[in-house]
Amino acid sequence: MRTEIKVVICAGTACHVMGGSELFLVKDRLDESIRGLVSIEGIPCLDLCRRSAPDRRPGGSAPYALVDGVPVERADLDSLAAAITARAIELEG
């Protein structure tokens, strides 16, 4: 079984102004049983805002984070914690 879930949080301009800075505190929202499995990293820019589909507003899905490589759009503390928890359950199962 894998022992680590890698969470990468975008620290770029668009993500930051859309509330991305609070995502670095996501560990506080996690259940204690998973907290130890999670590693948090930042990245200067995931470059996802620019790549959003043309029918969407540019940057409209920021802030972004990756949970084991899978993007979470419009992330906030709750949705990111939920995505991490889901990933943990998936790994256990």
Added chain:
Amino acid sequence: MKDTFLEISHHQTSKLGQSAPGDVFQSIKCDDGRVVSVLSDGLGSGIKAGVLATLTATMAARCVAADIPLRRVAEFVMRSLPVCSERKISYATFSLIDVAPGGRVRVVEYDNPPYVLLRAGTLMEPLKSELRLPRGKGGAKGDAVLRLSSFVAKPGDRIVLYSDGVTQSGMGTKSYPLGWGDVAVQDYVRDLVASSTEGLSARELAKSLVREAVTKDGWAPKDDITCGVAYWRHPRRLLVLTGPPVSRERDKEMTRVFASFDGRRVIAGGTTANIVARETGGKISVDLKDLDPEIPPSSSLPGADLVTEGILTLARVASLLESDQDDPSPRRNAAHRLLELMLDSDVIQFVVGTRINEAHQDPTMPVELEIRRNVVKRIAAALEAKHLKETRVSYI
């Protein structure tokens, strides 16, 4: 004076209990390349002294910059100062240095402690001539005596100007019953410069001298304490790379500028940092220790002295530079660190990528994201006008 840069900086603190300093240090760069700096100390302390000193410093600097003869300048100043209602005299001291591009320096002193000229670790004593002038109406008795001196600066020279708050610091205490004193201050400056391994910048020297004087006063300054320093030094260069190039083909060119730069290097921008990391094969790691709610965290990348987010950080640097107040917040975020690097450099080169990030153009974004070029222009203008730095901006 080839390949030397004149760094001019000052530091000051107000008398305890006064909200405004009664000393003023001002510098202006003239169109013909001359630099004029004035330190003025107004009678008393607080706002009234501040007004006297500001008037004196501004008039003296502008007149000298306009090439008006020194005698006329001194007469103007003395005639225009308002008379203090309590003491019935109009008075503000000043020390003025006028530096020509070739390094020829003229110094005029009026009642401030004598300036220090430090050359190759030695205190020099320039010859001074006296100019006597009758004081203005309502002025104190006797002639005003101006001291003039002139010399050609050499690379590595430092001129240190300070107000009497420095020389009189500690007055009345057991250790310094008559104050720190001219000679002791000069020795302190010489020893401080000698003991610093790297060339002590004008900014650090001014700060250290003021701090030492404040310490002598028992951390409760009894007068305004001000120090201004001019230092002819080998220029410290800083490169600020910000924004992705207009086309991908130019990514390599931008990285080459970065890699071959002789000096310190900063990258301001997430995408820009990603490009440089991709081209150089370096790994970026975001520093999660200095998290700040307003400014995104900085990162590290081999070869770069600092990596920050782009537009928010630069906009904060611009507003910190433009405000006259020191930022009171004790926080030290990425913008503060970038500002420190800029103030610690003499020649700052900006390489600005001109590709637009569409994600920033969304009108529903909660803050106004300015155009990168404008912010860089604001920073460059403030660095030139307020801190006498040399800046270059190029676009890619």
